[in-house]
Amino acid sequence: MRIGELAERAGVSARALRYYEQQGLISARRAANGYREYDESDVRLVAEIRSLLAVGFTLEDARPFVDCLRAGHEAGASCPESVAVSLRKLAEIDAEIRALIRHRAEVTAQLTYTCPGCDLFPAEGNDGPRPAGTPRRQAATGRLAGGVTPPPPDDQAGS
Amino acid sequence: MRIGELAERAGVSARALRYYEQQGLISARRAANGYREYDESDVRLVAEIRSLLAVGFTLEDARPFVDCLRAGHEAGASCPESVAVSLRKLAEIDAEIRALIRHRAEVTAQLTYTCPGCDLFPAEGNDGPRPAGTPRRQAATGRLAGGVTPPPPDDQAGS
DNA sequence: CTACCCCCTGACACCGGCGTCAAGGTCAAG
């Protein structure tokens, strides 16, 4: 198939596909007229790239996953290089979450003085009604909301 | 004082100060030779900007805070525009945290298959020993780590 | 032959907060 079809089937732009090729993530044989020609397996490769980008990986991070798939493995994440990248990304994500939690704490602390009663539960009362069907969770007493295995706060931001 | 001194006292570069001025956040009167001249209050303004940048605000976000200070208020966050921005940023931070938690969940789910036993507790075993004095929290059974008023997961990321 | 759709390469634009270099003026100390 040509680039337009692959783009449509993978849900990306042709521009993105050319960029991935330029970055060495995918490759294409060329027809006599210079057009790129792809096969079914490329759909899978692009899907892998997109799903990784969706969770915050860069194209560079995605490289070992793609290589893994091209090496014949059924899952891009099954190679040791992929695992190493995943672990690194996990640490990065955790660090980011911790930083954001610190930021949040600083903002809420500020708001405690300037707008008492504003930050009882997250994101509310400042931009109209909820989008749609957001059931407004319990919020309980306003503290200790358990998460789905979130990283530990470990906050130490002294201001 | 001139730009070099303000830069040193505020802990920023002269380039940054010129940029803030270009963005209309701070202003300086000019000496006869064209040099920028600042006074003590500017140290405070720049400090406010820096502390806001440090929690993820953009310069645009910082504008009402600076205006508030320049209007004579003792705290940059005490004006209604500042409060509005803080609430918006809080919502943005919450959204980012939720997104990151979803990303984290996807990565750990992946690792569950490709590296069983790797993600029992966050950020460990992939880059040497802990930095220093990080006591490695309990981790308990591996779930439900309470946070310091973190936003609700509300995750709905179906893959 | 003309339309028209698809493809090609190359390259600038974007976003934010600066770093950094260029080319030159100012002023006090030696």
Place this chain on the structure above:
DNA sequence: CTTGACCTTGACGCCGGTGTCAGGGGGTAG
């Protein structure tokens, strides 16, 4: 007078993943 630290404006670079435009070729349907 010279040196050298400090200042000025202007402008490009960076990072990542594209969007988009420019300018031109390929192939098929009418």
